[in-house]
Amino acid sequence: MNATLHSEVQALYARYARAVDDARFEDWLALFDTDCAYYVIPRENAQRGLELPIVRCRTRDMLTDRIVSLQQANIYNIHTDRHMLSNVTVCEGESGTVLAEADFVVYQTDVEGQSRLFGVGRYRTRLVRRDGRLFIREQTAILDTAAVPTLMATPI
Amino acid sequence: MNATLHSEVQALYARYARAVDDARFEDWLALFDTDCAYYVIPRENAQRGLELPIVRCRTRDMLTDRIVSLQQANIYNIHTDRHMLSNVTVCEGESGTVLAEADFVVYQTDVEGQSRLFGVGRYRTRLVRRDGRLFIREQTAILDTAAVPTLMATPI
Amino acid sequence: MNATLHSEVQALYARYARAVDDARFEDWLALFDTDCAYYVIPRENAQRGLELPIVRCRTRDMLTDRIVSLQQANIYNIHTDRHMLSNVTVCEGESGTVLAEADFVVYQTDVEGQSRLFGVGRYRTRLVRRDGRLFIREQTAILDTAAVPTLMATPI
Numbered sequence: 418m419n420a421t422l423h424s425e426v427q428a429l430y431a432r433y434a435r436a437v438d439d440a441r442f443e444d445w446l447a448l449f450d451t452d453c454a455y456y457v458i459p460r461e462n463a464q465r466g467l468e469l470p471i472v473r474c475r476t477r478d479m480l481t482d483r484i485v486s487l488q489q490a491n492i493y494n495i496h497t498d499r500h501m502l503s504n505v506t507v508c509e510g511e512s513g514t515v516l517a518e519a520d521f522v523v524y525q526t527d528v529e530g531q532s533r534l535f536g537v538g539r540y541r542t543r544l545v546r547r548d549g550r551l552f553i554r555e556q557t558a559i560l561d562t563a564a565v566p567t568l569m570a571t572p573i
Numbered sequence: 574m575n576a577t578l579h580s581e582v583q584a585l586y587a588r589y590a591r592a593v594d595d596a597r598f599e600d601w602l603a604l605f606d607t608d609c610a611y612y613v614i615p616r617e618n619a620q621r622g623l624e625l626p627i628v629r630c631r632t633r634d635m636l637t638d639r640i641v642s643l644q645q646a647n648i649y650n651i652h653t654d655r656h657m658l659s660n661v662t663v664c665e666g667e668s669g670t671v672l673a674e675a676d677f678v679v680y681q682t683d684v685e686g687q688s689r690l691f692g693v694g695r696y697r698t699r700l701v702r703r704d705g706r707l708f709i710r711e712q713t714a715i716l717d718t719a720a721v722p723t724l725m726a727t728p729i
Numbered sequence: 730m731n732a733t734l735h736s737e738v739q740a741l742y743a744r745y746a747r748a749v750d751d752a753r754f755e756d757w758l759a760l761f762d763t764d765c766a767y768y769v770i771p772r773e774n775a776q777r778g779l780e781l782p783i784v785r786c787r788t789r790d791m792l793t794d795r796i797v798s799l800q801q802a803n804i805y806n807i808h809t810d811r812h813m814l815s816n817v818t819v820c821e822g823e824s825g826t827v828l829a830e831a832d833f834v835v836y837q838t839d840v841e842g843q844s845r846l847f848g849v850g851r852y853r854t855r856l857v858r859r860d861g862r863l864f865i866r867e868q869t870a871i872l873d874t875a876a877v878p879t880l881m882a883t884p885i
Contacts, residue, residue: 530874534688662743676812
């Protein structure tokens, strides 16, 4: 195991969680590579190889659109997120890509200050190194909690 | 503190969590030493030194039996688990054993895709090194959540 | 990133969580510097720079008082805590201080053995090094869950 790479990936996941939880969506987007994809897929689909995602952003432009509409157009339940991550594992793939996984729990807190479990699942993340830094090439959030309790407005 | 040992234990806990959550119970079993034990005990009992566990597998055969019956015979609420771990601490004991602790939260998701808190507690883990790798000699899951909300089918 | 410092801070957070969860409040207090402060503040207040905390202990004596009253005088719902931490980040500040952050979730378990989500939030921690060891100079628990479900008796 490469301890430095592990720390680096853990730090990237922490920045990812912080950016979403602080609603700094541009900072969240900046963690992705120019060529990137973002999927949210129920665990059942992932296990059976049935690729019907809840969210499918196949390009960075699609991801940018999502953030812009979130900030300017969408009407949704106002809340704050809190992402907890655990069990980060890393392995090096072919030609400089890095494959990482982490389990996550997301809590949402409404404007009354009430917190609730939103969902649990696992990230499957493909990373690439560019100019010495890791960027997300592909992020898949595999969701145990397929019965999403509210709208999926903010990124998982 | 030995950073390498800490990383090694953290990686073992991650494999443990992943194996259970993916229902790869043979892989979970393979993390245990040939001579091993597995206990689930309420926190109240652990604190008072009253050793009445909820689950007591004193040998590897007992643990294997549990897995086989889980896979072939048991009737229980079908669900998937999600283990989150935190606060991993490690110290080296006598004659090559390693003592580790970690706090855990387990979420269960039913076939409708609804996730719920199953329980929280702490692992107390005794590890031994064999052929350069760490194996679990004794795993005790000390459960705060003594009022177990459903059957305890899958391992904690 | 300084990997050693990161491990050191992570170990300190683990001791912090363990001490509270085991109700070893003197051990918890021993993690603080002689000159220290402890605040619990709703996220909404923290974001707007309105410093109306739920708990404000500006000196170590105030913190000690709180622990003594908790152990000897307070009447509150008896429970045990379980702290989960994630996304620990560290940066070095001016003149030897260390600034750390971590996300937390606290679960409480009542005497019936029922566990519930108590609250989620983020620690903002200022540390100082004295005699080679890190001590907490200022701990702020920024609470998403402003609608605290019960009394806030034990420390967050």
